[in-house]
Amino acid sequence: MKKNAWNWVTTIVLVFAGATIANAGYVLWQEGNLERGDWGWFLAGQVGMIIVNLRKIWDDARRGRRPPEFPDPQ
Numbered sequence: 001m002k003k004n005a006w007n008w009v010t011t012i013v014l015v016f017a018g019a020t021i022a023n024a025g026y027v028l029w030q031e032g033n034l035e036r037g038d039w040g041w042f043l044a045g046q047v048g049m050i051i052v053n054l055r056k057i058w059d060d061a062r063r064g065r066r067p068p069e070f071p072d073p074q
Contacts, residue, residue, distance in 0.1 A: 014054075017050060021046045021047075025042055025043060025046075028042075
């Protein structure tokens with residue numbers, strides 16, 4: 001894929017990931033399984049994992065390495 005297509009894919013994935021995390025946190029909070037103080041730690045942990053994974057993806061892309069699921073076109 002072209003670089004622009006990768007940007008769109010990454011954006012869509014981030015939007016869905018953010019919505020999923022927010023929804024999961026909200027549901028846990030509504031059910032009473034997530035205390036008020038835990039809410040911030042839950043979201044901080046999720047955001048931290050996303051940032052670490054995105055950094056690895058961008059570093060690999062910058063160095064020209066592709067994940068095994070997307071082999072180089074022949």
